[in-house]
């Protein structure tokens with residue numbers, strides 16, 4: 149008989165729009181928050197914490213924007229604290245804002261650690277317990293599903309286990325059926341999380357309708373590991389943020405936790421189709437936050453499935469499993485291979501195929517390319533970021549290169565007078581077939597003057613150059629120890645209507661390095677046009 153075991157469920161709770169926004173430099177407008185909430189819903193997140201409505205007008209504005217929106221499955225949660233001490237829920241502005249948000253779920257945090265009760269809040273333990281019970285039951289009575297975040301739970305349990313347990317009992321007495329254990333300071337280790345979570349779940353074993361959640365911070369770089377350990381110990385709800393944004397060192401990163409739950413722990417938490425949206429979701433959130441995406445971020449980073457070492461590339465060409473723990477497509481990522489001084493012939497073969505260069509069967513050509521790349525990288529080139537120049541180099545070394553113009557000479561003059569800032573003038577002489585073209589042009593800088601002059605010289609023979617745009621220009625001093633005699637590396641990113649490509653130049657002279665990168669960019673573009 150084929151017995152199919154039901155997969156255990158895991159609930160995904162995203163707090164990017166609340167705890168994520170407590171991260172340094174992270175800001176989302178209410179409109180940004182709405183767009184992110186829609187994307188989180190589209191990716192299959194079950195709960196979206198939208199903010200603390202009692203905190204600021206922007207947080208409230210999000211709940212006004214989201215009120216009438218339809219979500220596929222996500223429930224919007226409003227976050228706040230238990231009522232203030234020695235007061236009532238009815239007169240508490242924070243509790244009122246939670247109700248006015250109209251969010252169907254309310255998550256409130258309360259104190260589990262007696263240090264916070266006595267020293268930070270100057271409160272009594274009894275009043276703290278009453279604040280928890282009364283706040284939960286008041287919000288329940290307003291028809292809300294109430295989740296209880298036990299702030300500092302693990303630290304509190306270590307300091308005074310009995311009191312920490314009493315705070316959870318107080319929340320259950322108020323009527324919540326979801327207790328989230330928080331490692332607020334991010335100081336716990338996976339072994340602590342495992343032991344304590346198991347003890348707590350065992351303690352409440354008679355409450356079979358209660359679910360446990362986990363909320364961790366990354367101060368020991370353990371947030372994901374701690375979350376996974378809590379799930380292993382029996383927690384079913386995971387709280388985290390996209391890209392791990394959050395207070396101090398951040399929260400548990402859902403872009404790692406979700407694929408681990410789905411692919412390694414086989415939890416029922418996300419469909420295959422939604423899992424494949426993960427990289428896009430991560431990029432969307434980093435773009436909206438105006439944060440540079442981290443290339444080495446597990447699962448979703450640009451480098452997460454990028455192979456550089458020759459031994460690795462040789463193996464993955466036979467079977468990708470040799471150096472990939474999952475297929476990149478499962479999380480919407482893709483495999484990449486770099487060519488550098490760490491390459492062997494396998495990298496060259498892989499890359500040539502990707503770039504559309506036919507290397508044939510001559511092994512000596514592949515060795516020639518590898519050796520040239522190693523020598524040039526040793527000189528200062530970096531081919532993993534300059535695939536345009538790499539393609540041209542492969543074609544040159546296999547006698548497939550067709551030059552569309554040849555430089556005879558150029559001259560660049562930079563002028564400065566007291567009336568105006570520096571300006572540049574370039575004169576260039578090139579050969580196109582049997583024709584010689586001499587043109588000159590001005591530019592705001594020497595490279596721009598050279599670009600303009602080359603463009604003018606090529607325009608009659610190759611009208612397609614008008615579609616070529618230089619979109620990025622980076623200069624890096626490679627070894628600063630020789631002062632102004634140091635080598636510089638120039639990287640140019642160019643685009644035309646359909647393509648984007650990078651080219652590189654290296655020299656002790658910045659104009660020479662720029663010319664190499666510039667000339668390669670035009671040659672690459674003309675080769676593309678010529679192929680059409």
Ligand SMILES: CC(=O)SCCNC(=O)CCNC(=O)[C@H](O)C(C)(C)COP(=O)(O)OP(=O)(O)OC[C@H]1O[C@@H](n2cnc3c(N)ncnc32)[C@H](O)[C@@H]1OP(=O)(O)O
Nearest residue numbers: 200202203204229230231232233257258259268269299332
């Ligand atoms: C672990 C977490 O991440 S919890 C979320 C933390 N996030 C934030 O703090 C961001 C949003 N916060 C805010 O906008 C403001 O702090 C507000 C509006 C909530 C409060 O502002 P203020 O009234 O000026 O208080 P302030 O921020 O100075 O201090 C926090 C107050 O909350 C009280 N408090 C803290 N936790 C709780 C709790 N669980 N239940 C009730 N009161 C609490 C503190 O005792 C302190 O009260 P006090 O001023 O009487 O000492």
Ligand SMILES: CC(=O)C(=O)O
Nearest residue numbers: 257297299300330332
């Ligand atoms: C509730 C919460 O954000 C924390 O304890 O970290």
